[in-house]
Amino acid sequence: xxxxxxxxxxxxxxxIRVVQLYPRDMNIYGDWGNALVVRQRLKWHGYxxxxxxxxxxxxxxEDVDILLGGGGQDxxxxxxxxxxxSRADLLTGLAEDGAPMLLICGLYQLFGxxxxxxxxxxxxGVGILDxxxxxxxxxxxxxxxxxxxxxxxxxxxxxxxxxTTLGSGVRPLGTVAKGTGNNSSDGHEGARYRNIVAxxxxxxxxxxxxxxxxxxxxxxxxxKYGAFIPGTPDDHYAVLAREHAARRPR
Amino acid sequence: xxxxxxxxxxxxxxxxxxxGGGSALxxxxxxxxxxxxxxxxxxxxxxxxxxxxxxxxxxxTTKMVVELLESQGLKVFTNRTGSNxxxxxxxxxxxxxDWRGRLDADVAxxxxxxxxAVHFVNSVPPRYSLLLNVLRDQLDRFGExxxxxxxxxxxxAKTTGTVVLNREDPRVARIxxxxxxxxxxxxxLDDSLLSTFPNDDDMRAAPGSPVPSxxxxxxxxxxxxxxxxxxxxxxxxxxxxxxxxxxxxxxxxIFNAAAALSLARSICGGGAATADHATLLTALSQVEPAFGxxxxxxxxxxxxxxxxxxxxxxxxxxxxxxxxxxxATMIAINDNYADGxxxxxxWDVDFDSLRNGGVDQLSGSRAYDMALRLQYDxxxxxxxxxxxxxxxxxxxxxAKGRPKRIFCTYTAMLAIRxxxxxxxxxxxxS
Numbered sequence: 038x039x040x041x042x043x044x045x046x047x048x049x050x051x052x053i054r055v056v057q058l059y060p061r062d063m064n065i066y067g068d069w070g071n072a073l074v075v076r077q078r079l080k081w082h083g084y085x086x087x088x089x090x091x092x093x094x095x096x097x098x099e100d101v102d103i104l105l106g107g108g109g110q111d112x113x114x115x116x117x118x119x120x121x122x123s124r125a126d127l128l129t130g131l132a133e134d135g136a137p138m139l140l141i142c143g144l145y146q147l148f149g150x151x152x153x154x155x156x157x158x159x160x161x162g163v164g165i166l167d168x169x170x171x172x173x174x175x176x177x178x179x180x181x182x183x184x185x186x187x188x189x190x191x192x193x194x195x196x197x198x199x200x201t202t203l204g205s206g207v208r209p210l211g212t213v214a215k216g217t218g219n220n221s222s223d224g225h226e227g228a229r230y231r232n233i234v235a236x237x238x239x240x241x242x243x244x245x246x247x248x249x250x251x252x253x254x255x256x257x258x259x260x261k262y263g264a265f266i267p268g269t270p271d272d273h274y275a276v277l278a279r280e281h282a283a284r285r286p287r
Numbered sequence: 288x289x290x291x292x293x294x295x296x297x298x299x300x301x302x303x304x305x306x307g308g309g310s311a312l313x314x315x316x317x318x319x320x321x322x323x324x325x326x327x328x329x330x331x332x333x334x335x336x337x338x339x340x341x342x343x344x345x346x347x348t349t350k351m352v353v354e355l356l357e358s359q360g361l362k363v364f365t366n367r368t369g370s371n372x373x374x375x376x377x378x379x380x381x382x383x384x385d386w387r388g389r390l391d392a393d394v395a396x397x398x399x400x401x402x403x404a405v406h407f408v409n410s411v412p413p414r415y416s417l418l419l420n421v422l423r424d425q426l427d428r429f430g431e432x433x434x435x436x437x438x439x440x441x442x443x444a445k446t447t448g449t450v451v452l453n454r455e456d457p458r459v460a461r462i463x464x465x466x467x468x469x470x471x472x473x474x475x476l477d478d479s480l481l482s483t484f485p486n487d488d489d490m491r492a493a494p495g496s497p498v499p500s501x502x503x504x505x506x507x508x509x510x511x512x513x514x515x516x517x518x519x520x521x522x523x524x525x526x527x528x529x530x531x532x533x534x535x536x537x538x539x540x541i542f543n544a545a546a547a548l549s550l551a552r553s554i555c556g557g558g559a560a561t562a563d564h565a566t567l568l569t570a571l572s573q574v575e576p577a578f579g580x581x582x583x584x585x586x587x588x589x590x591x592x593x594x595x596x597x598x599x600x601x602x603x604x605x606x607x608x609x610x611x612x613x614x615a616t617m618i619a620i621n622d623n624y625a626d627g628x629x630x631x632x633x634w635d636v637d638f639d640s641l642r643n644g645g646v647d648q649l650s651g652s653r654a655y656d657m658a659l660r661l662q663y664d665x666x667x668x669x670x671x672x673x674x675x676x677x678x679x680x681x682x683x684x685x686a687k688g689r690p691k692r693i694f695c696t697y698t699a700m701l702a703i704r705x706x707x708x709x710x711x712x713x714x715x716x717s
Contacts, residue, residue: 066629066631066632067631067632067633067634067635068634069634069635070631070633070634070635070660070663071634073634073663074663077663082699110432110433111433112433177630178629180628194628194629194630194631196629239629239631240631241631242635244634244656244659244660244663245656245659272657273661274659274662274671275659276660277655277658277671278653278655278656278658278659280521280655281652281653281654281655281673283657285622285628285652
C-alpha cells in the first residue's frame with residue numbers, strides 16, 4: 038500500500054482519505070483519471086486529499102472516506118477475485134454505512150452477485166449491489182450519453198462484453214440517450230445504491246462529469262465532518278469538453 | 288482468370304491514381320477476381336516473407352528492416368506507404384510486379400495491422416515474423432489487450448521459420464510458450480532502461496516507485512539495446528557491444544532498432560550470405576524517421592518537431608524523449624477512427640513535465656478534453672482552438688523565434704502536415 042498526502046493542511050477543511058481498489062489489476066481505460074480528479078477537486082474544495090492504493094495482499098486501509106474501483110480485463114478479474122471475497126464483509130460494512138464509492142465496469146460487475154463469463158466459469162461477486170452480469174459475444178463500445186435525475190446528463194465511453202441486469206435492490210444511474218449501457222435490452226445505464234455510483238462509463242467518467250465527483254466529495258465530507266463546505270472549482274473546460282463530447286458520433 | 292487479373296489490377300491502379308484516389312481499391316479488385324494472386328506472387332521470393340506487427344512502431348521498424356536488408360544487397364518488396372491492410376499489400380504488389388505477375392525481389396517485408404495480419408498469414412504463411420508490442424491504444428477496436436495478444440500469437444503460430452519477440456513486453460514474450468516448431472529470437476532492453484519503458488501493467492505505478500521485484504528470469508536476447516545517447520546508441524549482439532550513430536530520435540524508435548537488427552540478422556542468416564555487421568550498422572545510423580514519426584522540420588528558420596502520440600506509453604515516452612525546456616509546445620488530439628475513438632488514455636499520461644513552460648496551443652477534436660486533462664495536472668494552457676489550421680497558424684505566429692514541438696495523434700498529424708506544406712517543404716511519401 039502506498040500513501041500520498043498532498044496539500045499543506047493549513048486552512049484545510051479536513052482530510053479526506055481516498056482509496057483506489059486494485060489499481061494494479063483493475064485500471065484500464067483511464068481509471069487513474071477518476072482518482073486524479075477526486076484528489077484535485079478535494080484540493081479545490083479546500084480539503085486535504087490523501088490518496089491510497091489497495092492491491093491484492095495489502096493491508097486494508099483504515100478510515101476510508103471514498104472508494105474508487107476501476108475496470109479490468111477478464112484476466113484481471115480472475116487475479117483479484119479471491120482477495121475481493123476476503124474483503125466482502127468489510128466492503129459491505131462500508132457501503133451500508135454510507136461510504137461513497139465509484140465502481141466502474143469490472144468492479145461494478147464484481148460488486149454485484151456474480152459475473153457468469155461466456156466460457157463458463159462463474160466469478161462470484163461480493164453481492165453489495167443487487168445486480169448480475171452475463172458475458173456475451175457482443176462487445177459494446179462507443180460514446181455514451183445518459184440522462185440522470187441526480188447528475189443531469191452523464192457522458193462517457195463504454196467498452197464491455199458483460200451485460201448487467203438490475204434487481205429490485207438497486208436503481209439505475211440513468212436512461213441511455215446514446216450508446217447501450219448496462220445491457221442491450223432495457224436502456225438503463227449503471228446502478229445507484231446508498232452512496233454507491235456504479236457505471237460502465239469510462240471516459241474517464243469523473244473529469245467530464247464533475248457533478249458525480251462532487252457527489253462523492255460531498256457525501257464523504259458529510260459522513261466524516263457532518264457538513265460539506267464547497268469551494269469554487271473552475272469547470273470552464275469541463276463544460277466545453279462536455280459540449281464537444283455530446284456531439285461526437287458513437 | 289489469372290491471365291488478365293494482373294493487367295486489369297494494374298489498370299485500375301493507374302486509373303485510381305489519375306483520379307487521385309486511395310491506394311486500396313486496385314488491391315480490392317485483384318483480391319476479388321484472383322484470390323491466389325498474393326500468395327502465388329510472394330511464394331516465389333527466395334528469402335520468403337517477413338511480417339512486422341504489433342500495436343506501435345510498425346512503420347518505422349519496417350522501414351529500418353528494409354534499409355538494413357538493402358544494405359546487404361537484397362532487393363526488398365515492402366508496403367511503404369503504411370497501407371498495412373491485406374488489400375494495401377495487394378495494391379502495393381500490383382505496382383511492383385511486371386505484366387506477367389513476376390516480382391523482382393529477394394524478400395518481402397510487410398507491415399501489417401494486427402487484425403489484418405491474421406487474415407494475411409492464413410493466406411500467406413510468413414517465413415519470419417517480428418512482433419513488437421501490445422499497447423492499449425487500440426482498445427476501442429479489439430476490446431481487450433489480451434485479445435490483441437491473441438492476434439499476434441496467431442501470426443507467430445503461422446510463421447514457418449523464425450519468430451522475433453519483444454522480451455520486455457510480457458504479453459509478447461509469453462507467445463514463445465505457445466510455439467513448437469519455430470525458432471524464437473528476442474530483442475531486449477538493458478535493465479537500466481526498463482524504467483523509461485513503463486508498460487501498460489505498470490502504468491499506475493507512482494513516479495519513482497520500484498520496478499516490481501521477483502520478475503521471472505529473462506531469456507537471452509539476440510540483440511539488446513544497452514544505452515541511448517543524444518544521437519548514438521549501444522547495441523549488444525554476439526557478445527559484443529557496439530556504438531552507432533542514430534538519426535532516429537525517441538527511445539522507443541531506438542528500441543525498435545534492436546528489433547529491426549534482430550529480424551534483419553535472422554533473414555540474412557537464413558540465406559546464403561550472413562550479415563555484414565559494419566554495413567548493417569552504417570545503414571542503421573542513416574535511417575531517417577518514417578512519415579510523421581518524430582520528424583523535424585524547419586519553420587521560420589526554427590526547428591519544428593512533430594511527435595506522434597497514440598497511447599499512454601507513447602505519450603509518456605514522447606514527453607521524456609523530447610524535454611520541454613526552451614520549446615514552444617502545441618498538442619493536437621483527434622478522435623477519428625484512425626486515432627482511436629476512446630481518449631480515456633490521456634488520463635494515464637503524467638503531464639507534470641509541461642507544468643513549468645505550459646502548453647501554448649491546444650487543438651483537434653478533443654482539444655477541450657486535453658485542456659481539462661492539463662488543468663487537472665496544473666499545467667498552464669495558452670489557447671484552445673479545435674480547428675487545426677487556425678490553431679497551427681496562431682501557434683507559429685505566437686512562437687516566432689522559438690523552437691517548436693507538436694505532440695499529435697495520427698489524423699491531427701496529417702492535417703498539420705497538410706498545413707505546414709503550404710509554408711515549408713515537407714517530405715512527401717508517395
